[in-house]
Amino acid sequence: MTIGILLMSTVSETTTYWQLSLFELCVGAGLGLSMQTIVIALQNAIDFKHMGVATSANTFFRSVGSTIGVAIFGTIYANRLASYLPAALAELKTRNPSAVAAATPEKLEQLRNNSEIISTFTPELQQAIVHSFVLSFHDVFRAAAPITALGFVVAMFLRETSLRSGESFQAAKEEAAGEALA
Numbered sequence: 001m002t003i004g005i006l007l008m009s010t011v012s013e014t015t016t017y018w019q020l021s022l023f024e025l026c027v028g029a030g031l032g033l034s035m036q037t038i039v040i041a042l043q044n045a046i047d048f049k050h051m052g053v054a055t056s057a058n059t060f061f062r063s064v065g066s067t068i069g070v071a072i073f074g075t076i077y078a079n080r081l082a083s084y085l086p087a088a089l090a091e092l093k094t095r096n097p098s099a100v101a102a103a104t105p106e107k108l109e110q111l112r113n114n115s116e117i118i119s120t121f122t123p124e125l126q127q128a129i130v131h132s133f134v135l136s137f138h139d140v141f142r143a144a145a146p147i148t149a150l151g152f153v154v155a156m157f158l159r160e161t162s163l164r165s166g167e168s169f170q171a172a173k174e175e176a177a178g179e180a181l182a
Helices: 002-008 017-045 048-095 105-110 115-120 123-156 167-181
Strands: none
Touching (some): 002 017, 017 048, 048 123
């Protein structure tokens, strides 16, 4: 996942869809392969009678963490865009004032909620805006990579426990199999 996120921080306006798909595949594979492994490790580390509580607590904290993560990374993105976009517009205005003539404050405000407005701008202005978005995403991915790397390091220090196959687990397994057949 960390490798995929680092690859995502290299995306540019000219990145092909197949490259982007490959980067996203790395992120998705890393995240997807770790999710179920963590659940299995958790369920294996607790008593059978607490399995439901532990699994639901895992799901709850995963949801809370996702919510906090979206808020943090959304804030990073919005703050960086609020920095990059005015700088890009000012730089373009010094080079070609006519290119930014259509960039009224009202249209730029609409850009927050509707990226389709970009198509109404000059090609130079479109490029400056899109590049500001790209730079903002780079900062988000650069902020996320150390967090996922830290998660990897922490996971390496988890105590290894063999999967249990005790009598209570076997009885519960047979009971669940019997219910599924009935």
